Amino acid sequence: MNGVKAAPVDLLHVRAASQRIHGWVHRTPVFTCQALDDMAGRELYFKAENLQKTGAFKARGACNAVFLEKERNPNCVGIVTDSSGNHAQGVAYASKCVDLDCTVVLPRGAPKVKCDAIRGYGAELVFCDPTPTARKKMSAKIANETGKTIISSSDNYDVMAGQGTIALELLEEVPDLDAVLVSTSAGGMLAGIAVAVRALRPQCRVYAVEPVGKGLQKCLEAKERLWPNPSRFLNTIADSIRLQAIGELTFPIICDYADSKVFTVTDDQMVEGMKLTFERMKLVVEAASGAAVYAAVHMMDEVQPPPRKVGVILCGGNTDLDNLPWLTRSTTYN
Known part of the structure; x- marks a missing residue:
């Protein structure tokens, strides 16, 4: 023993999770879309967790x-x-x-x-x-x-390891990714994916996508929890990423393994991302997925060098079709 403390979640935990849940969850497909590639000016690879059991990752x-x-x-x-x-x-x-x-x-x-x-x-x-x-x-x-x-939604190491299996599958299909975009609430998926990606392809950068008001980037840059305590829900159409603060257990892992750059997306931009996915890819996704799509198509030039191949996690598709945001909101979308 060398006295080094074992990581709470590592690639071995993620691989074990993959074996444990095999047969109970789907190996979801990875889709491409030439129209969105052309708009983005790069290759985009969409991991369709909207087609997962229960409709989400x-x-x-x-x-x-x-x-x-x-x-x-x-x-x-x-x-x-x-x-x-x-x-x-x-x-x-x-x-x-x-x-x-x-x-x-x-x-x-x-x-x-x-x-x-x-x-x-x-x-x-x-x-x-x-x-x-x-x-x-x-x-x-x-x-x-x-x-x-x-069983916490994110502050549970076994949950994080399970979410990391997304990255195993994605990198098996597209092993030379330069970046992965992950819509983020309390951070369980971001932590699991970041751990797996770092182990399998260290040069690939994992970025969080957040709604307005979360302020994750300044916390990651400071490596300090700067959110108010207690935390609150954000005012966003993306109900699955409403939590303002990252989880207590996920935050240190995200600090160590994810990039400190965070893409902040407005509700209107999420809707645009949803509509692009509906119309161009014929896939039903929820607003949190739309956030990642918008960032992939419109925001990747914010990082240098701009990534050439980007994985986009379509985290869920549990959308109320009777209350689609572009039908219930007053804003007009192009």
């Missing part, structure tokens, strides 16, 4: 964490989590796979399409005030009263 981390909990604790009475929707669906699905009861805490006002899907996987829904603090307090209360295990 979250099924990967949820399955890895829930399956591991079942292995470690055969007497586990169930799982509880708090989420705006996508992680909740993933945990509900994973719990159903291994016959565990599941309770999901959601903020009031969570999209109906996501609530209906969570119920469809057999989970119990509990609603709370729409703040991060209220969600965590309710999850802790339920866990204390029932003995269920909390």
Whole structure:
């Protein structure tokens, strides 16, 4: 032993997660689009997690964490989590796979399409005030009263390892990527992907994409949590990336493995990215995916040297088709 502390998440954990969840999640396709390449002036490779089980990448981390909990604790009475929707669906699905009861805490006002899907996987829904603090307090209360295990949406190393499997698949298909764009909320996907990419292709840079108001870049540059405490939800159409602050466990990993440059995207720009994906690629994506698409098409010249080959994570497709943002918002989009 040399006294060096092992990393909480590394490539071995990600590879183990890939084997553990194999057969329970999809190996999602990587799409290209000549029209978007021409607009961007570079090659774009879209990892279609909108076609994943439960409609979002979250099924990967949820399955890895829930399956591991079942292995470690055969007497586990169930799982509880708090989420705006996508992680909740993933945990509900994973719990159903291994016959565990599941309770999901959601903020009031969570999209109906996501609530209906969570119920469809057999989970119990509990609603709370729409703040991060209220969600965590309710999850802790339920866990204390029932003995269920909390599976955080991002602040869980097993979840991060599961999300890192996205990068394994993407780099197997496109091994010479120069950059990967990851829409970011609490940072579980960003952390997992950044760890895997650093190990497999160190010259490839992993960038976060954020909604207005998150302020992640200044935190990464300072390597310090500069967000208010308690954190809050941002005012954005992208319900799956509303959390202002990165998670306590994910932040140090992101500081070490992701690039400090962050692409900040407005709601209008997210909508443009969604529409481009709908119209040019015929893929249904949610606003968080639209954020990454917009950054890939319009913002990559902000970094030097500009990357030639860019991976874009289409993180989810759980969009309420009765409330598409360009139909319900007053702004006119070109």
